[in-house]
Amino acid sequence: xxxxxxxxxxxxxxxxxxxxxxxxxxxxxxxxxxxxxxxxxxxxxxxxxxxxxxxxxxxxxxxxxxxxxxxxxxxxxxxxxxxxxxxxxxxxxxxxxxxxxxxxxxxxxxxxxxxxxxxxxxxxxxxxxxxxxxxxxxxxxxxxxxxxxxxxxxxxxxxxxxxxxxxxxxxxxxxxxxxxxxxxxxxxxxxxxxxxxxxxxxxxxxxxxxxxxxxxxxxxxxxxx
Numbered sequence: 001x002x003x004x005x006x007x008x009x010x011x012x013x014x015x016x017x018x019x020x021x022x023x024x025x026x027x028x029x030x031x032x033x034x035x036x037x038x039x040x041x042x043x044x045x046x047x048x049x050x051x052x053x054x055x056x057x058x059x060x061x062x063x064x065x066x067x068x069x070x071x072x073x074x075x076x077x078x079x080x081x082x083x084x085x086x087x088x089x090x091x092x093x094x095x096x097x098x099x100x101x102x103x104x105x106x107x108x109x110x111x112x113x114x115x116x117x118x119x120x121x122x123x124x125x126x127x128x129x130x131x132x133x134x135x136x137x138x139x140x141x142x143x144x145x146x147x148x149x150x151x152x153x154x155x156x157x158x159x160x161x162x163x164x165x166x167x168x169x170x171x172x173x174x175x176x177x178x179x180x181x182x183x184x185x186x187x188x189x190x191x192x193x194x195x196x197x198x199x200x201x202x203x204x205x206x207x208x209x210x211x212x213x214x215x216x217x218x219x220x221x222x223x224x225x
Contacts, residue, residue, distance in 0.1 A: 047215030070098030
């Protein structure tokens with residue numbers, strides 16, 4: 001089975017990391033028969049983008065607004081070449097509205113809390129619920145369209161956290177005997193200075209714009225205050 005996760009999110013790493021979380025869930029379930037790929041716009045979060053199943057695909061929103069433009073788009077070409085059996089769409093339905101018919105396979109939509117107008121769309125491109133075999137609310141939020149509730153999609157379950165001592169060692173803090181303030185940054189680059197200014201002076205910063213940052217960082221959370 002070939003499974004494609006498609007996101008158009010560019011503000012922060014959360015959208016591509018959700019795809020990474022799905023990959024980890026498949027591995028947890030020993031789903032070795034699934035060929036899973038993430039299709040995302042190019043991002044500067046190197047630890048996530050260098051994973052072999054993550055594919056950077058340029059997205060031109062204006063091009064994707066028309067059937068002809070969508071058919072010629074890099075996103076459509078990448079997905080058609082992959083030949084998925086199922087497409088999981090992360091929140092941003094408009095960029096794939098004209099791409100999904102080209103694939104002819106079922107699609108699922110993952111939605112977090114959004115305003116009701118999210119499901120209206122522009123006059124030229126209204127939301128079509130019938131494009132999706134299943135719509136999931138991945139936060140405790142009621143959607144204005146038929147949907148199913150799903151637990152939040154996370155990369156790391158509680159039983160996968162490293163013990164405190166191992167987590168400190170993984171951070172290069174093996175000499176520490178107590179937890180440390182930990183700043184995890186996976187947003188816009190100019191936010192980092194604000195976070196560091198607000199954090200305690202002895203805080204350890206893990207910045208996903210840094211190619212050497214541990215990823216995912218969630219298993220290290222027992223090292224954090």
